[in-house]
Amino acid sequence: MSVLSQRDPEIAAIIADERVRQVETLxxxxxxxxASAAVLEATGSVFTNKYAEGYPGKRYYAxxxxxxxxxxxxIDRAKALFGMAHANVQPSSGAEANMAAYFxxxxxxxxVMGLNLDQGGHLTHGSxxxxxxxxxxxxxxxxxxxxxxLDLAAIRRQALECKPKLIVAGYTAYPRKIDFAGFxxxxxxxxxxxxxxxxxxxxxxxxxxxxxxxxYADIITxxxxxxxxxxxxxxxxxxxEWAEAVDKAVFPGTQGGPHLHTIAGKAVAFGxxxxxxxxxxxxxxxxxxxxxxxxxxSGGLRLVSGGTDNHLILADCNSVGISxxxxxxxxxxxxxxxxxxxxxxxxxxxxxxSGLRLGTPALTSRGMGxxxxxxxxxxxxxVLKDPDxxxxxxxxxxxxxxxxxxxxxxxxxxxx
Ligand code: DSN
Numbered sequence: 386m387s388v389l390s391q392r393d394p395e396i397a398a399i400i401a402d403e404r405v406r407q408v409e410t411l412x413x414x415x416x417x418x419x420a421s422a423a424v425l426e427a428t429g430s431v432f433t434n435k436y437a438e439g440y441p442g443k444r445y446y447a448x449x450x451x452x453x454x455x456x457x458x459x460i461d462r463a464k465a466l467f468g469m470a471h472a473n474v475q476p477s478s479g480a481e482a483n484m485a486a487y488f489x490x491x492x493x494x495x496x497v498m499g500l501n502l503d504q505g506g507h508l509t510h511g512s513x514x515x516x517x518x519x520x521x522x523x524x525x526x527x528x529x530x531x532x533x534x535l536d537l538a539a540i541r542r543q544a545l546e547c548k549p550k551l552i553v554a555g556y557t558a559y560p561r562k563i564d565f566a567g568f569x570x571x572x573x574x575x576x577x578x579x580x581x582x583x584x585x586x587x588x589x590x591x592x593x594x595x596x597x598x599x600x601y602a603d604i605i606t607x608x609x610x611x612x613x614x615x616x617x618x619x620x621x622x623x624x625x626e627w628a629e630a631v632d633k634a635v636f637p638g639t640q641g642g643p644h645l646h647t648i649a650g651k652a653v654a655f656g657x658x659x660x661x662x663x664x665x666x667x668x669x670x671x672x673x674x675x676x677x678x679x680x681x682x683s684g685g686l687r688l689v690s691g692g693t694d695n696h697l698i699l700a701d702c703n704s705v706g707i708s709x710x711x712x713x714x715x716x717x718x719x720x721x722x723x724x725x726x727x728x729x730x731x732x733x734x735x736x737x738x739s740g741l742r743l744g745t746p747a748l749t750s751r752g753m754g755x756x757x758x759x760x761x762x763x764x765x766x767x768v769l770k771d772p773d774x775x776x777x778x779x780x781x782x783x784x785x786x787x788x789x790x791x792x793x794x795x796x797x798x799x800x801x
Contacts, residue, residue: 404797407419407794407797408789408790408794408797408798409720409785409786409789409790410720410721410722410785410786410789411720411721411722411748411761411785411789412722412747412748413721413722413723413743413744413745413747413748413761414722414723414724414742414744414747415558415585415611415696415697415698415724415742415743415744415745415746416557416584416585416608416611416744417610417611417744417746417747418610418611418612418613418614418746418747418750419614419747419750419751419794419795419796419797420610420614420615420616420650420654420795420796421614421653421654421657421795421796422795422796423653423657424614424615424616424650424653424654424657424796425616425650425796427616427646427649427650427652427653428616428646428647428649428650429646430646430649431646432452432455432645432646432648432649433644433645433646435448435449435452435645436642437449437452437456437642437643437645438636438637438641438642438643439636440456440632440636441453441456441457441460452645455645455648455649455652456474456475456643456645456648458652459472459474459648459649459651459652459655460472460473460474462652462655462656462659463620463622463651463655464622465659466591466655466658466659467590467591467597467599467605467622468597468599469599469605469622469623469624470623470624470625470628471622471623471624471625471627471628471631472620472621472622472623473485473620473621473622473623473631473632473635474618474620474643474648474651474652475635475636475640475643475644475648476606476618476619476620476621476635476640477618477619477640477643477644477647478608478617478618478619479507479509479582479584479606479607479608479619480508480509480619481619481635481639481640482606482607482608482619482620482621483507483509483510483517483582483606484509484516484517484634484639485621485631485634485635485638485639485640486580486604486606486621486631486634487517487520487521487551488634488638488639489604489627489630489631489633489634489638490550490551490578490580490603490604490627490630491521491550491551491578492550493520493521494520494521494522495521495522495549495550495551496521496522496523496524496547496548496549496550497511497517497521497522497523497524497549497550497551497552497553498523498524498525498526498540498543498544498547498549498551498552498553498577499511499517499523499525499526499552499553500525500526500527500528500535500553500554500556500559501525501526501527502525502727502735503727503729503731503735504527504528504727504729504730505528505556505557505558505559505699505729506525506556506557507556507557507582507584509582510523510553510582511523511525511553524543524547524549526539526540526543527539527729528559528690528729530729530730532690533689533690533691533728533729534561534690535559535561535563535564537564537567537568537571540552540568540571541570541571541574541575544571544572544574544575544577545574545575548575548576548577549575549577550577550578551577551578551579551580552568552571552572552575552577552578552579552580553580553581553582554568554579554580554581554582554598554602555580555581555582555583555584555585555586555598555606556582556585557584557585558697558699558726558727558740558742559585559697559699560674560688560689560690560692560693560694560695560697560698560699561690561693561694561695562595562596562694562695563586563595563596564596565579565581565596565597565598565601565602566596566600566601568581568601569600569601569602578603578604579598579601579602579603579604580602580603580604580605580606581598581601581602581604581605581606582605582606582607583598583605583606583607584606584607584608584611585611585612585695585696585697586612586695586696587607587608587609587611587612587613588611588612588613588614588658588663588666588667588670588696588746589612589667589670589671589695589696591613591658591659591663591667592658592663592664592666592667592668593664593667594667594668594670594671594695595695603623603624603626603627604621604622604623604624604627604631605621605622605623606619606620606621606622607619607620607621607622608620609650609651609654611746612667612670612696612746613654613658614654614657614658614663614746614750615650615651615653615654615655615658616647616650616651616654617647618644618647618648618650618651620651621635666749666750669749669754670696670745670746670749671694671695671696672754672755673745673748673749673753673754673755673757673758674693674695674696674697674698674744674745675692675693676754676755676758676759677698677743677745677758677761677762678692678693678698679692680758680759680762680763681698681700681762681765681766684762684763684766685704685705685766685770686700686701686702686704686705686765686766686769687700687701687703687704688700688701689701689728689729689740696744696745696746697742697743697744697745698742698743698744699726699728699740699741699742699743700712700740700741700742700743701728701739701740702739702740702741702769703739705769705770707769707772708725708733708737708738708739709725709726709727709728709733709737709738709739709740709741710725710736710737710738711772712725712741712769712772713725713741714772715768715769715772715773715778716741716765716768716769718768718778718779718782719764719768719777719778719781719782719785720781720782720785720786720789721761721764721765721768721781721785723741723742723743724741724742725737725738725740725741725742726738726740726741726742727739727740728740741769743765745758748761748792750794750795751789751792751793751794751795752792752793753792757788757792760788764781764784764785767781768781
């Protein structure tokens with residue numbers, strides 16, 4: 386019996402239930418993943434007890450000799466993994482990384498371009514209900530209405546017109562490759578800095594499965610828990626030029642004490658992401674997404690932009706006559722966990738949405754491949770085409786649980 390279950394059976398039971406849920410369902414939220422047992426162990430370590438305001442060698446509290454070693458290891462690994470001159474591993478989340486990135490590079494009221502939230506952007510890329518949209522003059526760009534892909538020529542025209550100080554590239558629901566080199570050209574011509582938020586595709590970039598923003602971005606932000614498979618948290622990578630401003634913007638600008646236990650998990654994850662096994666894993670994520678996309682399309686589901694180049698798919702649920710919300714809820718009842726999303730030029734509200742976002746990082750972490758993706762697609766199609774069908778969800782849920790259980794969940798079952 387664990388210490389927790391003896392001392393606090395209520396919370397222990399909730400955690401146990403969550404373990405079962407994670408094992409028995411198919412986790413297809415594109416931004417979620419399973420951290421390895423080593424990452425979980427580091428994140429749950431005694432570093433949770435320590436305060437360390439400041440940076441290695443310059444802390445505001447005593448007793449940080451091991452914190453310094455830890456943070457330096459995380460910084461060195463991050464710099465090596467992504468080939469950038471400077472890394473700040475302290476942001477507690479992607480939103481905080483983005484806030485610090487803005488604080489370091491622009492002033493309130495400055496013009497910034499970012500992709501519209503309802504076309505695949507992020508809250509912190511200028512949504513009016515977020516600090517970003519309230520503090521800065523965000524001018525949203527869009528995807529092309531026909532291709533549903535980014536149109537750099539249109540973005541260039543817009544940038545030359547509105548003259549932003551900063552252009553943000555990198556998205557939460559965009560299934561295609563991003564041309565960071567092209568964005569850099571646009572930014573240069575418009576006299577803007579280029580910020581890349583690579584949260585969704587950081588693991589793919591680390592593994593060479595997507596163009597790296599390394600040679601093009603002035604500042605790169607990311608979360609560490611998506612395709613990168615680390616603990617929940619954020620990070621900023623920069624050229625030397627922005628190093629000092631970014632460090633100041635993180636601490637004391639926007640955060641207090643860094644979460645050293647999470648930094649421990651980040652360091653472990655960066656180490657894992659530098660291995661040949663991770664490279665193979667990232668390739669498999671992309672192959673699985675392509676296999677899933679093919680099977681869903683063959684079954685009559687329309688995919689935004691006609692497919693995927695990365696780890697995620699955005700399905701247009703109008704093609705099966707239901708909303709994204711209805712699709713998400715029906716699939717949840719069948720043990721398939723996804724999230725509703727708007728699609729470009731959606732006519733439904735963001736809370737209902739016409740889209741369904743699906744990702745393969747977590748299933749790939751369980752060792753599933755293209756054959757499994759075909760089975761998963763068949764279940765998804767069955768549920769979406771008959772979301773209220775008598776017993777459909779219950780039947781699929783049982784089949785899914787039986788199918789999923791033998792695929793080990795890193796950090797929960799024996800596999801890693
Ligand atoms: N919530 C994340 C996602 O799902 O993409 C973005 O912050």
